[in-house]
Amino acid sequence: MTEPKQPVKLLVLPGDGIGPEVVREVGRIIAWLEKKRGLTFELTEDLVGGASLAEYGVPIRDEVIEKAWAADAVLFGSVGDPKWGHVSFDKRPEVAILKLRQELGLFANLRPAKVFDALVDSSTLKPDVVRGLDIMIVRETVGGIYFGDPRGIETLPDGSKRGINTEVYTTSEIQRVARVAFDLARKRDNRVCSVEKCNVMESGLLWKEVVTDVHAREFPDVALSHMLADNCAMQLVRNPRQFDVLVTGNLFGDILSDLASMLTGSLGMLPSATLGAEQADGRRPALYEPIHGSAPDIAGQGIANPIAQILSFAMLLRYSLNLQAEADMIEQAVSNVLASGLRTADIMADGMARVGTSVMGEAIVRELDKLQSN
Numbered sequence: 001m002t003e004p005k006q007p008v009k010l011l012v013l014p015g016d017g018i019g020p021e022v023v024r025e026v027g028r029i030i031a032w033l034e035k036k037r038g039l040t041f042e043l044t045e046d047l048v049g050g051a052s053l054a055e056y057g058v059p060i061r062d063e064v065i066e067k068a069w070a071a072d073a074v075l076f077g078s079v080g081d082p083k084w085g086h087v088s089f090d091k092r093p094e095v096a097i098l099k100l101r102q103e104l105g106l107f108a109n110l111r112p113a114k115v116f117d118a119l120v121d122s123s124t125l126k127p128d129v130v131r132g133l134d135i136m137i138v139r140e141t142v143g144g145i146y147f148g149d150p151r152g153i154e155t156l157p158d159g160s161k162r163g164i165n166t167e168v169y170t171t172s173e174i175q176r177v178a179r180v181a182f183d184l185a186r187k188r189d190n191r192v193c194s195v196e197k198c199n200v201m202e203s204g205l206l207w208k209e210v211v212t213d214v215h216a217r218e219f220p221d222v223a224l225s226h227m228l229a230d231n232c233a234m235q236l237v238r239n240p241r242q243f244d245v246l247v248t249g250n251l252f253g254d255i256l257s258d259l260a261s262m263l264t265g266s267l268g269m270l271p272s273a274t275l276g277a278e279q280a281d282g283r284r285p286a287l288y289e290p291i292h293g294s295a296p297d298i299a300g301q302g303i304a305n306p307i308a309q310i311l312s313f314a315m316l317l318r319y320s321l322n323l324q325a326e327a328d329m330i331e332q333a334v335s336n337v338l339a340s341g342l343r344t345a346d347i348m349a350d351g352m353a354r355v356g357t358s359v360m361g362e363a364i365v366r367e368l369d370k371l372q373s374n
């Protein structure tokens with residue numbers, strides 16, 4: 001993969017709650033890359049989620065999907081606002097991210113749970129259990145129970161109701177995400193654990209069969225294991241080091257990655273990349289977002305941790321633009337700032353200096369300056 005044609009076209013969708021607060025901090029890093037690394041970015045910003053509902057009456061416009069296709073990559077904040085709790089299900093702010101994933105075919109959501117040395121004491125687990133921990137969760141994102149039919153809320157003859165969602169996975173949906181996981185494993189510790197509930201779900205049984213088949217045919221050199229999702233939740237807390245790459249469906253991946261974030265210290269630390277299929281012209285649609293949501297409980301206070309968003313941007317540089325040196329620099333700058341003792345509230349510990357969102361962002365840019373001059 002060669003480095004990108006310039007200017008790099010980014011669609012920036014800050015969204016709701018803390019989304020705009022943490023995306024703003026990426027803006028500083030983009031400005032730094034332009035000034036100090038000679039890169040040029042063409043940024044297009046638009047509204048999604050509750051912000052779009054307020055302005056346009058829909059969580060996302062078709063025009064925004066078109067802009068996402070035209071961009072080299074999408075940088076997404078988060079969506080969701082309790083203010084819109086009354087709207088019908090298909091108009092909720094969260095539809096914006098579901099629709100982007102589905103329309104762009106973003107099926108492989110990479111959620112790395114990596115523990116920074118400086119944060120071993122912030123983890124929910126003992127330092128020795130998490131030191132050096134580096135897990136990659138590969139979550140399928142356009143199938144499964146978030147999208148299956150039938151769905152809805154039906155009124156029964158007696159006036160009571162039933163809510164329905166359906167877990168559906170097809171062979172090809174499982175094959176393509178399994179290939180992503182096996183490919184990633186080959187560049188890491190060469191181990192994949194596939195997670196489902198084949199003991200009680202047919203979709204899980206098919207998942208296991210297809211992953212086993214893809215492994216045997218295409219990736220026999222990678223060590224493959226299987227685990228039921230409930231056990232996996234427990235094992236992630238008991239002994240997370242047993243995992244290298246986890247591959248799983250939409251719902252289990254959503255839950256297990258929020259759980260894994262606490263091994264790293266906070267939900268505010270976990271970035272993600274969501275990748276689609278390579279197109280005929282060689283381009284691959286991709287969206288980068290933290291795994292957290294809009295955090296309405298802390299929105300507007302300037303205290304959100306911007307690191308998950310900043311690390312998501314580092315993933316964008318790595319996966320969509322092949323700017324490995326710049327991605328490495330950002331990750332190193334985050335590591336150095338944490339080592340210097342700065343902490344947002346969510347990762348605060350005794351003896352450390354508590355800072356807000358923008359001071360953390362500024363400190364990371366200062367650290368980039370130091371790395372550049374070394």
Ligand SMILES: NC(=O)C1=CN([C@@H]2O[C@H](COP(=O)(O)OP(=O)(O)OC[C@H]3O[C@@H](n4cnc5c(N)ncnc54)[C@H](O)[C@@H]3O)[C@@H](O)[C@H]2O)C=CC1
Pocket residue numbers: 018022077078079080081082094097267268269289291292293294295296297298303304305306308346
């Ligand atoms: N991709 C997306 O846009 C996502 C959207 N959501 C939506 O976000 C809204 C809020 O959902 P919640 O369940 O509260 O999950 P959440 O992820 O927004 O927050 C959960 C907890 O983690 C904290 N937290 C999250 N990010 C943080 C950060 N960067 N720094 C410090 N603390 C942080 C929050 O303050 C809260 O206490 C909902 O509407 C939900 O649907 C949730 C997850 C993903």
Ligand SMILES: CC(C)CC(=O)C(=O)O
Pocket residue numbers: 094097098254291293
């Ligand atoms: C659609 C999102 C709100 C679901 C979610 O929590 C996520 O993708 O992490």
Ligand SMILES: [Mg+2]
Pocket residue numbers: 254255258291
């Ligand atoms: Mg989630």
